[in-house]
Amino acid sequence: MVIMEGQGLSRGRSLLTAVRIRKMQLKIVLVGERRVGKTSLLERYLKNHFAEAYTGTLGGRVYPTDLEIGLDGEDIALAHIAFFDLMGEHSVRQVFAEPFFFGTQGVLAVCDVERPDTLHLIKDWMEVMTKIAGPVPVGIAFNKIDRADSMAIGPEETAWLRKEFPTAPMFMTSARTGQGVEDAFSTIVSLSVDAVLAKGRASRSGRLFRQRILLFIAVRGNLGSSKAELFSEFKAVLPAQIMEELDNLVRLEALALDPSGTKTFIKAAEAPGTTRYWATDRGKRISESPKGDELMIEEIV
Incomplete structure (x- = not known):
């Protein structure tokens, strides 16, 4: 040919x-x-x-x-x-x-x-x-x-x-x-x-897991979730992957390290296990319709 x-x-x-x-x-x-x-x-x-x-x-x-x-x-x-x-x-x-x-x-x-x-x-x-x-x-x-x-x-x-x-x-x-x-x-x-x-399949898998983390935290409302609680909930997932997605969600302003939504960033790997995360108003909207927020889309170059 x-x-x-x-x-x-x-x-x-x-x-x-x-x-x-x-x-x-x-x-x-x-x-x-x-x-x-x-x-x-x-x-x-x-x-x-x-x-x-x-x-x-x-x-x-x-x-x-x-x-x-x-x-x-x-x-x-x-x-x-x-x-x-x-x-x-x-x-x-x-x-x-x-x-x-x-x-x-x-x-x-x-x-x-x-x-x-x-x-x-x-x-x-x-x-x-x-x-x-x-x-x-x-x-x-x-x-x-x-x-x-x-x-x-x-x-x-x-x-x-x-x-x-x-x-x-x-x-x-x-x-x-x-x-x-x-x-x-x-x-x-x-x-x-x-x-x-x-690479595209891995990216889609990562987005789905990111959405699962966000939904888990969002439904807990004012309680939020600690790193340790997330590790316990997602036992089949490596802690490093959980922490990576936590960092992604904080960067996307879907999660916050303060219940008031104050913009603070600490790498999850450097934060203690008791560190808590709360869903922001944006995060709550994304969790209700994850495909509707373009911030959750990753492009393969």
């Missing part, structure tokens, strides 16, 4: 039969040393094109595309994906690391099968990326597999890679022939979509 740059192509079911359409924006970056074939892989994937002459990337370049991706059930994701291609110079990496990696949702790391050093240096790229973007799905492409006769990466290198990146899928790719290219990109796109959806 060929994906044309900047155009949409359905992968799976039709929009006409979709139950829900989920729109999202993804940022997927390609990392690796110079001349490993990052740009060539992108050109093959997005344009079905391969240039024999080498042209190095200056700084970085963005390749946008739109995809329709079939999800579990009958849902469809409409994903606008920006593939970022960065020049494989370490000095450039240091200068552009923050804007290049910030907001990344997936990474395809590329090495050259003829140059074992390009495999080991993937670790350096990933360390810089992770410091900025945090943990995200990663795939590793062993590129130029069409030159298998001169392949210099063997069992020792792959064993090291498995130890460093135990969950990362690996792909044998050739930008020249197209071997493995579709599989590599399709997999990292799917993993990135799954990660974004999982």
Whole structure:
């Protein structure tokens, strides 16, 4: 399957039969040393094109595309994906690391099968990326597999890679022939979509629990509730999560540390167990109709 740059192509079911359409924006970056074939892989994937002459990337370049991706059930994701291609110079990496990696949702790391050093240096790229973007799905492409006769990466290198990146899928790719290219990109796109959806589910779960805490405190009226009472009521929930949501509710002015509603903020983790919380007038309104207050909505970026 060929994906044309900047155009949409359905992968799976039709929009006409979709139950829900989920729109999202993804940022997927390609990392690796110079001349490993990052740009060539992108050109093959997005344009079905391969240039024999080498042209190095200056700084970085963005390749946008739109995809329709079939999800579990009958849902469809409409994903606008920006593939970022960065020049494989370490000095450039240091200068552009923050804007290049910030907001990344997936990474395809590329090495050259003829140059074992390009495999080991993937670790350096990933360390810089992770410091900025945090943990995200990663795939590793062993590129130029069409030159298998001169392949210099063997069992020792792959064993090291498995130890460093135990969950990362690996792909044998050739930008020249197209071997493995579709599989590599399709997999990292799917993993990135799954990660974004999982983050959304976790966010929704957090909002529901936040509303449960607020309702519990609101119905107690002037009594309010102490931290210890909340820990006892929600025994199945980690205290750290309860305290995080208490802080969120105080910031949203749905709870107060004073029955009069005085604006005071003390981190729940630093407050004694006897510290009491009361629902404010705003909190009472939210507890009666939690979906009607936009302060309770969190956006996934």
